[in-house]
Amino acid sequence: METRGIEQMIGQMRATADAAASKPASADGAESVDFSQVLQGALQQVSQAQTDARAMAEQFSAGDPNVNLQDVMVNLQKASLSFQQMVQVRNRLVTAYQDMMNMQV
Incomplete structure (x- = not known):
């Protein structure tokens, strides 16, 4: 069984979580992370994982x-699993957006 691929996927998930949890740039010039770029990168990783799996299944068949x-x-x-994770992220983003829109100013 290929555990290297699973460990790599877990590492990518942790890196994505760390990047999303990092704080914006401070006055001392620390680098900021653009949330849209992190999200787009995660979407591309999910898409690539699905494409690779589909191609491997076709090769096997x-x-x-x-x-x-x-x-x-x-x-x-x-x-x-990566698709399910992305769906959960989307669900939480939608919930957060709805909560913000329902706030009274």
Whole structure:
């Protein structure tokens, strides 16, 4: 089983969480993080994971001897988990937006 890919995905999730949790630039010139760029990067990672998993599944179904079932299943599961994570992020963003719009000024 390929644990390197799973560890890499976990590392990417942690990096994304750290980038999203970082504070904007302070007066001393610290670098700020643009939330839209972080979100766009995460969306691209999810899309790439799904594309890679789909391609590997097609290679396996075409009979490619270099692709085994275990790797296909792991990649499909990673793509599914990353998509589910992105859906949860979207749900929380929508909830936060609705909460802000319902605030009285």
